[in-house]
Amino acid sequence: MEKFQSKKLDHEKVLRDPVHNYIHVKDKVILDIINSKEFQRLRRIKQLGPASYVFQGATHTRFEHNLGVYELTRRICDIFEEKYTSKEPGDGLWDPNERLLAECAALLHDIGHGPYSHTFEHLFGTNHEKMGQQIITDKSTEVNQALRQVSPNFPELVASVIAKTYSNPQVVKLISSQADADRMDYLLRDAYFTGVTYGSFDLTRILEVIRPYRDGICFTDKGIHAVEDYIISRYQMYQQVYFHRVNRSMEVILHHLLERAQIIYEAGKLQVTPQLEAFLKGNWTLEDYLNLDDGVMETNFLLWTNSGDQILSDLSSRYLYRHPLESVKINEDTKSLLPKLKNLIKQAGFDPNYYTATNSAFDEPYDAYKPIGKNAHSPIEIMQADGSLVELSELSPLVKSLNGTLQGDERFFFPKVMVKETDEPQIFDPIYQEFQKYIRNNTLRYLRRPNKKK
Amino acid sequence: MEKFQSKKLDHEKVLRDPVHNYIHVKDKVILDIINSKEFQRLRRIKQLGPASYVFQGATHTRFEHNLGVYELTRRICDIFEEKYTSKEPGDGLWDPNERLLAECAALLHDIGHGPYSHTFEHLFGTNHEKMGQQIITDKSTEVNQALRQVSPNFPELVASVIAKTYSNPQVVKLISSQADADRMDYLLRDAYFTGVTYGSFDLTRILEVIRPYRDGICFTDKGIHAVEDYIISRYQMYQQVYFHRVNRSMEVILHHLLERAQIIYEAGKLQVTPQLEAFLKGNWTLEDYLNLDDGVMETNFLLWTNSGDQILSDLSSRYLYRHPLESVKINEDTKSLLPKLKNLIKQAGFDPNYYTATNSAFDEPYDAYKPIGKNAHSPIEIMQADGSLVELSELSPLVKSLNGTLQGDERFFFPKVMVKETDEPQIFDPIYQEFQKYIRNNTLRYLRRPNKKK
Amino acid sequence: MEKFQSKKLDHEKVLRDPVHNYIHVKDKVILDIINSKEFQRLRRIKQLGPASYVFQGATHTRFEHNLGVYELTRRICDIFEEKYTSKEPGDGLWDPNERLLAECAALLHDIGHGPYSHTFEHLFGTNHEKMGQQIITDKSTEVNQALRQVSPNFPELVASVIAKTYSNPQVVKLISSQADADRMDYLLRDAYFTGVTYGSFDLTRILEVIRPYRDGICFTDKGIHAVEDYIISRYQMYQQVYFHRVNRSMEVILHHLLERAQIIYEAGKLQVTPQLEAFLKGNWTLEDYLNLDDGVMETNFLLWTNSGDQILSDLSSRYLYRHPLESVKINEDTKSLLPKLKNLIKQAGFDPNYYTATNSAFDEPYDAYKPIGKNAHSPIEIMQADGSLVELSELSPLVKSLNGTLQGDERFFFPKVMVKETDEPQIFDPIYQEFQKYIRNNTLRYLRRPNKKK
Amino acid sequence: MEKFQSKKLDHEKVLRDPVHNYIHVKDKVILDIINSKEFQRLRRIKQLGPASYVFQGATHTRFEHNLGVYELTRRICDIFEEKYTSKEPGDGLWDPNERLLAECAALLHDIGHGPYSHTFEHLFGTNHEKMGQQIITDKSTEVNQALRQVSPNFPELVASVIAKTYSNPQVVKLISSQADADRMDYLLRDAYFTGVTYGSFDLTRILEVIRPYRDGICFTDKGIHAVEDYIISRYQMYQQVYFHRVNRSMEVILHHLLERAQIIYEAGKLQVTPQLEAFLKGNWTLEDYLNLDDGVMETNFLLWTNSGDQILSDLSSRYLYRHPLESVKINEDTKSLLPKLKNLIKQAGFDPNYYTATNSAFDEPYDAYKPIGKNAHSPIEIMQADGSLVELSELSPLVKSLNGTLQGDERFFFPKVMVKETDEPQIFDPIYQEFQKYIRNNTLRYLRRPNKKK
Secondary structure, three states, X not given: OOOOOOOEEEEEEEEEXXXXXXXXXXXXXXXXXXXXXXXXXXXXXXXXXXXHHOOOOOOOEHHHHHHHHHHHHHHHHHHHHHHHEOOOOOOOOEOHHHHHHHHHHHHHOOOOOOOOHHHHHHHHOOOHHHHHHHHHHOXXXXXXXXXXXXXXXXXXXXXXXXXXXXXXXXXXXXXXXXOOHHHHHHHHHHHHHHOOHHHOOXXXXXXXHEEEEOOEEEEEHHHHHHHHHHHHHHHHHHHHHHOOHHHHHHHHHHXXXXXXXXXXXXXXXXXXXXXXXXXXXXXXXXXXXXXXXXHHHHHHHHHHOOOOOHHHHHHHHHHHOOOOOEEEEEOOOHHHHHHHHHHHHHHOOOOHHHHOEEEEHHHOOOOOOOOOOOOOOOOOEEEOOOOOEEEHHHHOHHHHHHOOOOOOOEEEEEOHHHOOOOOOOOOOHHHHHHHHHOEEOOEEOOOXXXXXXX | OOOOOOOEEEEEEEEEEOOOEXXXXXXXXXXXXXXXXXXXXHHHOEOOHHHHXXXXXXXXXXXXXXXXXXXXXXXXXXXXXXXXXXXXXXXXXXXHHHHHHHHHHHHHOOOOOOOOHHHHHHHHOOOHHHXXXXXXXXXXXXXXXXXXXXXXXXXXXXHHHHOOOOOOHHHHHHHOOOOOHHHHHHHHHHHHHHOOXXXXXXXXXXXXXXXXXXXXXXXXXXXXXXXXXXXXXHHHHHHHHHOOHHHHHHHHHHHHHHHHHHHHHHOOOOOOOHHHHHHHHOOOOHHHHHOOOHHHHHHHHHHHOOOOOHHHHHHHHHHHOOOOOEEEEXXXXXXXXXXXXXXXXXXXXXXXXXXXXXEEHHHOOOOOOOOOOOOOOOOOEEEOOOOOEEEHHHHOHHHHHHOOOOOOOEEXXXXXXXXXXXXXXXXXXXXXXXXXXXXXXXXXXXXXXXXXXX | OOOOOOXXXXXXXXXXXXXXXXXXXXXXXXXXXXXXXXXXXHHHOEOOHHHHHOOOOOOOEHHHHHHHHHHHHHHHHHHHHHHHEOOOOOOOOEOHHHHHHHHHHHHHOOOOOOOOHHHHHHHHOOOHHHHHHHHHHOOOOHHHHHHHOOOOOHHHHHHHHHOOOOOOHHHHHHHOOOOOHHHHHHHHHHHHHHOOHHHOOOHHHHHHHEEEEOOEEEEEHHHHHHHHHHHHHHHHHHHHHHOOHHHHHHHHHHHHHHHHHHHHHHOOOOOOOHHHHHHHHOOOOHHHHHOOOHHHHHHHHHHHOOOOOHHHHHHHHHHHOOXXXXXXXXXXXXXXXXXXXHHHHHHOOOOHHHHOEEEEHHHOOOOOOOOOOOOOOOOOEEEOOOOOEEEHXXXXXXXXXXXXXXXXXXXXXXXXXXXXXXXXXXXXXXXXXXXXXXXEOOEEOOOOOOOOOO | OOOOOOOEEEEEEEEEEOOOEEEEEEEHHHHHHHHOHHHHHHHHOEOOHHHHHOOOOOOOEHHHHHHHHHHHHHHHHHHHHHHHEOOOOOOOOEOHHHHHHHHHHHHHOOOOOOOOHHHHHHHHOOOHHHHHHHHHHOXXXXXXXXXXXXXXXXXHHHHHHHOOOOOOHHHHHHHOOOOOHXXXXXXXXXXXXXXXXXXXXXXXXXXXXXXXXXXXXXXXXHHHHHHHHHHHHHHHXXXXXHOOHHHHHHHHXXXXXXXXXXHHHHOOXXXXXXXXXXXXXXXXXXXXXXXXXXXXXXXXXXXXXXXXXXXXXXXXXXXXXXXXXXXXXEOOOHHHHHHHHHHHHHHOOOOHHHHOEEEEHHHOOOOOOOOOOOOOOOOOEEEOOOOOEEEHHHHOHHHHHHOOOOOOOEEEEXXXXXXXOOOOOOOOHHHHHHHHHOEEOOEEOOOOOOOOOO
C-alpha cells in the first residue's frame, strides 16, 4: 500500500485531558486538523446533548471526545507497532504505514455532528455521517486542506475508513467495532464527566491485550476479564445515563419544541437568528451547517420564550429552565390505556401532541452488545492460546446474560402537574385524581384487572 | 436571632456531582432556588470562560460551582452542629439557626455572573455583585419568590451575607474568606475539569479541622498541613491555569473584539441578536441581563465573522476558532521597547490597538494568599491547643514563602505571525526578522545591552 | 433494651486509612479495644494470606480490615440515626441504643483469626470463630476488660452478635449478611491493595440507599444499580483474586508443608520455635493462640528449609521463595486421568501426596451471591416505593445470571517442571513428553477421545 | 561500550501493581532476579519499618518498591530511546545499550536491605549498601547467577552503578539523584499505602519532560511546575510521614529494645531463634543475613515478652502492641532542662537509658532537597529553550523557600504516663505534676523565664 507520511512537528505538542492525562500530537497534519475551523467548532457541541440537565457535570463536548479517540488510536498503533508489526503481506499483523490514516480517521470520525444531532436530524433531514464525509472531502474546508498535505487522495481514504469501506479491516475496526477507540473513549469520558463511576473500566489492561488479526481486532485470552468488565460498564452506562428517563424526557421536549417552531415559522411568525433560518426554510448549505452549534440553538430558544405562540414559548422555557415531563413505564398490555390518559391530559389543558410521547429506550442512538441475531453487531473475538477465535459471550456467562436484557424500558411522558401535588388548589381536581389511579410504582396499570389474569 | 426554617422535602433529592459525589437537597427552598430560571441560566455560563480554549475539559459551568459551594457549606454546617453547637449566646460557637441562611447564601453567591464576566463588566458597566443583589432582592425573580417562602426579609438577609454586611462573621466567612466554601469548591472543580491534578487538596482533612470561633472560621492546629497543602494547591492553580498565557491571550482577543463591536454598532453597521443589543445601546434591564449567556455571545461572534469590518471579522474568527496571540515576558526595563515593536507590528499590517496588549497576571480576577501588607486578605487563623490563634504563615515557612512570589508575569501580546515561520515566503521579511531579534527564551530583551551589565 | 454507653474521648481520634480516608474513634471502649494486645496482634496477620504472592500489594492485614468494618458500621449507624430512628418499639426502625454494640461487634468480628486461618484450622483443629468468642468472653484478655467497662454482660452480647444469636436482626445483619459492612470493607480494601480495580463499587451510593427494616437491612429501590454493581464487583474479585490459580497453588503448598511438618515433628526431628510447638503437640492454650502470627509461621519455615527432611525443606523453600505448582482445569470427565498423571509425576521423582492436589474454587472460604437453593444465603432485599420487599435477582437480570456461574473451576496441581521446558536436558524426557500430551489450552483432556463423543 | 542483551521471554509477563498499574517483565534475566531467593526475601521486609504503627496501611514491602523502581526505569528507558537516542558518541544523548544495565541496577538497588535497616545497622554493624554489593557479586547467590547469564562481568557492572562509580552518569543518576526512579517510586508508593495524599505528584508529566544530557538527567523547562510539585510532595511526605513523632518514637523503642537484648544475651539469659543469634554473637555470615526478616525479629520480640528481664519484656511488649513514648519539642535553649526531667522520670521508676531519648528529624535516613551548601545534594537541573541548564531553585521561589525549612524538629521522648491522666490514683503524684509544668503546647519550656527575655 501507499506509505502516507506527514511532516513531523519540531516539538511534540501535548494537550491536557482529564481522561487520558495528555493528548500527544506529533504530526503537522493532526495539528492542522485540530486547528481547522470545522474541528474547533466541535467545542460548541456537547457530547451528550441534554444529558447535562440530569448530570450537571456532563458539559463535555465532541471536541474532547474526538481528541480522545485519536489519542487512544495513537496508543493502540504504538502497541501494534511494538508487538505485532507485519513481517510479510497477508500475515494478519499490523502494517505501520496505516498509522496516519487510522489516526486521522479517529480524529475525524464524528466531525459531521451538529447540535443535538439525533433530534435535529430527524426533523431537518441532516445526516451527521454524510456531513462528515462532505467536510472531509469538500475542497472548501480547512479539514480537507489539511488532509491534502499528505496526498491528493488522502481525504477520500480517510472518508472511506469512517464509511467502513476501506480495504484493511484492522483500520476500520479500530474506529468502528464493538470494542473500538470510539466506544472506549466515550464510556470513560462520559463516566468521568457525569460522575457515574460505573462507566470506568481497566483501559490499561485492555491495551495490554488488544491485538490485530487478519479480519480486524481481537483480544488475547489473558484479557477476558478486562473485556467482560468493559461490556458490563457499557451496560451500566446505558442503564444509568444514556437511557435515563429525565434525559429522554428532555429529548422529547426538544423534539416537540422544534416541530412547533417549524410550524410557527411557516406561518411567518417566528423570530430566528440567521444561522438557523436556512434549516427552517429547507435550503441549507454546508456553510450553514458549520455555523450551527448548541449556543445558536439555545439563543433561538431564548428568543422563542417570548414568541406569540404559547406552546412554543412554554416548550422553550421548559427546555431552557429544565422542566422535564414526568413518565411511567408502559408495556404492550397497558398501552391501550394511553388514549384515555391523553384525553385526561387534554382536559387538563395540554395539547397531547406536544405534551405527551411514548418512547422506548431503543429509539435512542445507543446500543448494547449483541453479537448474534437480528441487528447483530460485529462480535468481540477472544484469541485462545492456540490462535483460534472464540466469541466473547461463549466464554463469559456474564456477557451472555446481557444479550437482550435491555429490552422493555418503554415509557409514556406527560406533564408533571398531572401527578404532583402543588400548593395551589387544582381546579380540575377530579381529572388529576383519575389520572393518578392508573399509576403505581412508576408503572402504568389497569384499574381493575380481570381476576383470571392473576 | 430569628429561626429560619424551610419546609423539608418529603424525600431528600440527590444530584450527581463528579467532585463531591452527591449534592444533597433536603429543603424545599433550596430546591426551588435551583429550579428557578435565574439559577438554571447559570448552566449556560462557563465557570472559567475562555480557559476551555487551553484546557479543553474545562467546560464546567457556574451552575455546578454554585451547587458545589452549597454542598460544602451544608457539610460544614453539619460538622459545626455536631461538634461546635453554641450553648449560650456569645460563646463563639455555631448557632444552628444560621444554617438555612448560610446554605442559601452559598447557593446564590455567584448568581449575578454573566458570560465572560470580567471582560464584559469592563466594557458594559455591568457588575456581577450588584446584579446578584438585584436578582436576590427584586420581587420579580423566581429566586426572590423562593426565598420569600422563608420570611419576607429573608432575601435581604441572604443578600447581606453575600455583601459581607451580615452581623454574624461565621456565616459571612463561610462564604467569603481565604479558606471558604467558594474557594474550596472552585479549586477542586477547576482541577477536576482541567485535569490539572495540582489543584487537589485533602478536603476530608480540611473538614475535620475547620471550626468556628468568635470572629469567624479557623482551623485547629492538627490540620496545619492540610491547610498548607490547600494554599499550595491554590498557588499552583494560579500558575498553571488561571494565569496561563494562552488563557490571558484569549481574554485579550475577547476584550478587543467587544470594543470593536461597540464601535461598529455605533456606526450602525452591526448585525446583532436582540439579547445583546440592549447592552450595545447602553439601556439594558435586569431581564436583558438574565437573557445573556455564553451561547448568545458566541452566536453574535458567529454573525460577526461575516461582518463588513475586517478587524471585527478577524477577531471573531480568532476567538471562535482559537487563534491566540503570541506573548513574551516583559519587565520595567524592557517596556521601553514596546513602541518600537508595535511599530513593526503596524508595518506588518496589524492595528496595534486591536492586535497588541500588555497584561499582568494581576489584572486577572484571582488572588493569592496575602495575609499582610497592601491589599491584604483576611488571614487564615490556626487555633493552638490553648485556644490562641496564630496566622498560618507564622507557622508554615512554605506559606510564608508564597507571599509575593506571584509577581512579575507581565506580558506583551502580539500576532503569532510575527515570530512563527510560515510555509509561504513573507514579503515583509525584514520586519519579522527585526522583530524576532528582540525575543529570546520567550522574553523581551534589549539588542545590545551595555557590556558592564554583563 | 438496655442503653449501653461508653465514656466519650475528650478528643475524637482519627486514624488514616487509604480506603475510608479516616477511621473515627469517639468512644473510650473502642480505643481501648484497638489498643488491646489481642487486637494489635492482628497487625501481624495478613488479610489475604498467600494472595500477596500473586498480587504483591496485598500485604494489608486483618488489623486494617477490622478497623474498616468498624468505620463502615459507625457511618451506617449515623445514617440510620439521622434518617430512620425508631419512634416506638416494633416500628421496624433503628434503635440508637444499639450503636455501641454494633460498633464493638464490627470491630471484633474477626478477632479470632490466626495466621493462614483456613489452612491452619484444617490441620490443627483451631476455629477462628470459637477463638473469637473466647477472646471476647475470657476475662483474662484485654479485649474483655475493655468491653466490661460498658457493663458486665456486654462481652457476651458482643459475642452473641458475632454468633448471630443476638435478638435484633438489624444489628446482626449489619455485620453478617450478603451486603454487610464486613463484605463491603473487604471488597474495597482487597481491590485497593491488590490493585484490581474491578473490586471497586459506589460505596457512597450504597450508604445513601441502605436502610433498616423489621427483619434486618435492605436497600431502597433508588439504589438498585449500586447494589447490582456491588454484586458484580464481588463476582469479579472472586474470579480475579480469591480464586486465582496461583493463590490456590500457594495454599496447596502451605497445606502440604504443614502436614509434613507434623509428621516430622512426631518423628522427633523438627526444629520449631516455642510459639508453634504447642500446636504440633496438640495441647495449645488461648495464650499460645495469641502468640501466633504470619511472622512466626515464616520463621519456622525458614528454619525448616534446612531441615533434614528433603520434602519439608523443599516445600518450605517453595513457599517462602514463591515456587508455585502448575495447574490445569479438570472436570468430572477427565478426573479419571489423574491416577495416570500422578504416576508419571511419581516417576519423575515427586511424591504425589505432597506434590499434587485437586482443588475446586469452592473449597475456598469465599462465596458468591446465591439467594435460593442449596446453601442459599440470606437474600438481598430491595424496598419498593410501596414498602414491599423484592429479592435483588428478581429485579436484576444481571444478578440473576450470576447465580451458579462460578461453578466448575476445578484444578489439578502438579510440579511446574512437568510441563515447562528447562535449559538443562531432562533425563526423564519421555515422562515429561507423555505428561504434556494430556494438556491443551491449560485444560486436561483425553488423548484419543471416542469418535462418537462429539 | 559492550552491548548487553538478555534472552527475551516468549511472553511478556505482567505483575499487577497498585501504584504503576502493571510491572512489565520482558527479559529472562529480570524474571530470574525477581524469582531469586534473595529478591523474594524482600517480601518479608516492610518498606517503612515501624511507620505502619502510625499509618496502618503502610504494610508494603521492599519487594514492591524495587519492582516499582525497575518499572519506572524501564519506562524512562523507553522514552529516552524514542526521543533521545544517541546518534554518535559524545553527543550527550542516550545509548540504548545501557538499558539492561540500568534496569538490573534499578531492580537491585535496595537488595541489601534487612529488617529495620536503620536501627539494625546502628547496633549490629551491618550495612545495607555493602550487603547489596555482596549479594550481587558473591557467586553463591541466585541473583549473581541470574546476572552472570548476561556476561561474566555484568554483576560487577550492576554493582558499580549502585555504588555510583559506573562511567556513564546518565545510568547512575537514573537510580541515584534528586529526582530519580527510586525517590519517585517511594514517594508515590508510600503516599498510596499510608493514604497520605500529599505525596502524589504528576508522574505522567514528569515522564514527559525528563531527558538525558551529558552529565546525567535533567528536565525540560516545560516541566518546571511538575518538578516543583514533586519537590513539594516530597517535603510534605517528610513532614507528615517520615518524621512523624510516633514513627520516631517506635524507632526509639526498637533501638533500646535491641540494645537491651544484646546485654541480656551477653549475660547468657536470652532465648533467641537461630536466625538472630549469629548477630548477637557478632559472627554472622551472608547466609545469616539473608535469613533475617521482619517476622524473625518480631518472633524474637514475642519470645522476649516473657523474658526474665523486666525492661526487655516491657520494651518488647511496647513495640509489638504499640505503646509509643510521648514526646515534646526541645531546642538548644531548653535542652538544659533534660537532666532534671530525666531525674523525675527515674523517680517515677523508669530507667532513663531505656525510657528516654532525644532525637532530631535529621537523624532519620531521609533527606530534603538541598542543592547548595554543606551536605548539598546533586542539584535538579532544568534545560532552557537554548539548551542551557539552570538549577531548579533559581527558577522556583517555592523550592527556594524549602531549603532549610526542615530544621528544628528535635524532640525529647519519655513514658506517656508522665503526662497522661490515668484512672488510678498515682502514688508519685508530685513527680508527675512537676514534670508536666515544663510542658506547654507540646513544647518544653522553662518554668520561670527571665523577664527581660521576651
